[in-house]
Structures are given as structure tokens and as C-alpha cells.
Amino acid sequence: MKITESSDLPPIDLVALGKMLGDDAALVQMILGKFRAEIEGDIAALADLAASGDAEPIRALAHRLKGTCGNAQAMPLSNVAKSLQTAMATGDLTQAPGLIGALQLERESLERYLADKGL
Numbered sequence: 380m381k382i383t384e385s386s387d388l389p390p391i392d393l394v395a396l397g398k399m400l401g402d403d404a405a406l407v408q409m410i411l412g413k414f415r416a417e418i419e420g421d422i423a424a425l426a427d428l429a430a431s432g433d434a435e436p437i438r439a440l441a442h443r444l445k446g447t448c449g450n451a452q453a454m455p456l457s458n459v460a461k462s463l464q465t466a467m468a469t470g471d472l473t474q475a476p477g478l479i480g481a482l483q484l485e486r487e488s489l490e491r492y493l494a495d496k497g498l
Contacts, residue, residue: 390489438467
């Protein structure tokens with residue numbers, strides 16, 4: 380999968396997230412707040428782990444991040460996390476910096492999108 384494929388999607392499907400949460404605006408806000416903080420921390424942790432030279436902790440965190448993003452309906456982030464997970468499963472650390480950079484770019488895109496929506 381090419382990293383750029385995910386940019387064809389909106390950073391997050393707010394309609395699907397809202398429906399999943401019973402169209403409760405306060406709950407959506409609370410979940411988005413926790414989600415944003417969690418992914419920011421996870422991406423920073425991935426960058427730190429990339430320097431360790433051990434693919435397994437990166438793979439494990441990428442796997443968790445993939446699920447977290449998928450549950451929040453942030454499919455572009457989930458797709459990049461899946462690519463990182465797959466690369467780390469083969470032990471190919473050379474792909475880690477680029478994929479972690481792509482995660483950061485997708486997170487920034489998500490933040491801009493949510494700010495544009497007033498969230």
C-alpha cells in the first residue's frame with residue numbers, strides 16, 4: 380500500500396463516529412479529546428522506539444494505534460499504522476522513519492480538519 384492512498388479519505392469520518400456513539404455530541408467531544416491526546420503520545424513514542432533498533436515494540440504499538448484509529452473512524456491514520464505494523468513484522472526498520480513521519484502528517488491533517496469543523 381502506498382502511503383499517499385490514505386489522503387483520498389477525510390482524516391476522520393465524524394458521521395460514522397457520531398452514529399457509533401449514539402449521536403451524543405458531548406460523548407463525541409470527550410472521545411475525540413482522549414483520542415487526540417493518545418495518538419499524539421503514541422506517535423511520539425514510535426519515534427523514540429525507532430531509535431532503539433528493535434522492530435517488535437514498534438510493531439506492537441503500531442498494531443494498537445491501528446485499532447485505536449480504526450475505532451475512532453480515522454482510517455487514513457489506521458492505514459498508515461497498518462503499513463508500519465506490516466513493515467515491522469518483517470523486521471524492516473528502514474521503513475520506520477518514513478512511516479512514522481507519515482503518521483505525524485496524517486495526525487496534523489486530522490487536527491486541521493477537526494479545527495475547521497470547530498472541534
